Amino acid sequence: MRVRALFFAAIALLIVLVARPAQAAPDAEDGPVLVVGLTGQYPPFNFFDEQGELSGFDVDFARAVCRETHRRCEFRTLQWDGIIGALLAGRIDAIVGSMAVTPERSKAVLFSAPYYESGPELFVRDGAGDASRPGFAIGVTLGTTYEKTVHERFPKAEVRVFKGDVQALADMGAGRLDGLVTDRLVGAYMARKAGVVMRPDGPPIYEEKMGIPVAPSNTALHAEIDAAVKRIRASAEYGELQKKWFGELDSPGAAPAAAPSVAFGRAAGLLAHGLLATILVCIVGLGLGILLAIGVAAALVFGGRLARPLAVLVDFIRATPFMVQLFAIYFGLPSLGLKVDAWTSAVAAISIQSAAYLAEVIKTSYASVPRGQHQAARALGLRRMEALRHVVLPQMMPVMSVPVLNTIVAMIKDSAIVSVIGVYELTLQAQQLISATFQPMVYYLAAAFLYFLVTYPILLAGRRLEARFKARGLLHA
């Protein structure tokens, strides 16, 4: 029993550690909350700095907007290609993430007056040659206005789409990209900070105006933000913000700075926090998944009429991608009036996915117990539950233990996917460290090692169990 007490104490500790606000804390001021969406991967506009804090021009500007509208800012990081979906689903109130005002977007959302102007520019790796040559590889972020521009402006180029500028930059560092098209200020910042030698190729392609969108139904908020943007732009504060973030970038010929580094302790703390979050989301998700799987397996085996439709549902879940299910829960449920936060969505998606796989494993292992064993239990007068507990279950264990542990390991690995809805688990923490330091090798390797630390003991346990069951003659070699 001591082991069990320790186990629960460990879980309680995990909950306490992880439950402290993982997402950037709201500003201390009182008032209603303004949930601000951004990617956190767009330096110098919004990114996680060397201290792991969300910072940048967008972040400072959003804080000014919150102050002007008497609200508390709460930041939420999301993937760029899902950010308008999150706004329309009511998960965030506004996007202060350098979103360009375009006619297409204006049909879906309400933009404020522009809060800055910039424009896309092509940055070219040293020695990459002429951008007009065929096969010149240009990277661009998925869902940006630049994607279309690149196709039009460089028709012979090979266009590659990335989740974010940081990933495109990493590919450029690796020599797989010849150039990338991004905001001129972003590119200049990255050229200085990332240690990737690249230079702007000609002037900006065109000018863009960045606005703050809100949901079209939210006209009152739109009016407030619009007025606040105009006030801030007219104030002296705006000039200071520009100087703070872009001042040095506008001085041509500035020497490239060394890539910023994050203190080891700080990075280790962030990764440890991410690891704890991964462990917690997996323990809760898989715990619920196992309970659900037992119920589903029982219904599949004994459910009579219920079994058939349930089997189809289980197959459906097993046959569809985990990420699609996660999006369906996170972005789809709000349209049905159910607003669940990212954590709950992640736990729900993990439970459902693992329950489908585990139910199948349990059902198969039940079927593997010979009919004669059920009959022997019955002939001895065992009640149904007695037979299940003393005869059937102990024989299911050897058959299902390894597949169950394998499913758990697979699910822990797949939990990395919940980073896309902004759950601050291991993968997302690693990505943020990478966006602050431009060192993908170091932090992806560190994350991989931490995943291994969690999954390897489970694999080992599976192997030991298998050997033990074989020694007892309960599993055939």
Add this chain to the structure above:
Amino acid sequence: MPEERAPKSSGDDVPVLSVDRLTVRRGANLVLDAISLDVEAGTPYAIVGESGAGKTTLLSVVCGLLEPDSGEVKIRGRSLAGLEPRERAVQVGLVFQDHQLFPHMTALENVTLAPRLRGAKNADEAGRALFASLGLAGFEGRRPHEMSGGQKQRVAIARALALEPHVVLFDEPSAALDPKTTRDLAELLMGLADKRQIVVVSHDQPFVEQCCPRGVRLEKGKVGVLGDAAAIFG
């Protein structure tokens, strides 16, 4: 047929096992065709017949693994209809052809499981005594995969005897046994018949001749011949 000595006679002349107009259909086929049979308490009783004659079906119905379409089974005059498996198991026990020992338990655990679940305090002691009486002393801690076919069969017999049922059924007990083990088994069954009724389903004539002085031959789901071993194998 001549009445045999009745070792576990309850003092009256009620048959220990009685089958009354038992019918089992499988699709359009009558597997058991309103079969009626009385077995008086005494020496081991054989049920023989060709494949498909209904032997296994009859055995399955008697020990409650199969519900008949009509008719009933009585043990010492008491109908088994509607009895829970728990109550039925003290009336009739079964030794499976392939033993069906529980592979995750030791031999002794196999034997003591049912008594323990019924709250028997001395299940272990009784189990060990059974092991000794069946020549299994020393095998208590073995697991099924560590024992020979003959040893596993004795454990299966001990398991069926542990609840002290009035009737113990054996399904093809001599299948896959060598001649020496078969002779030992026949002797064992004769000995066991002292305290409970032994019923053997078999198509092994030499074995039946060794241990069953009487029996029935089933033919197409009906009683064909009643009599001694020579008669029923006719």
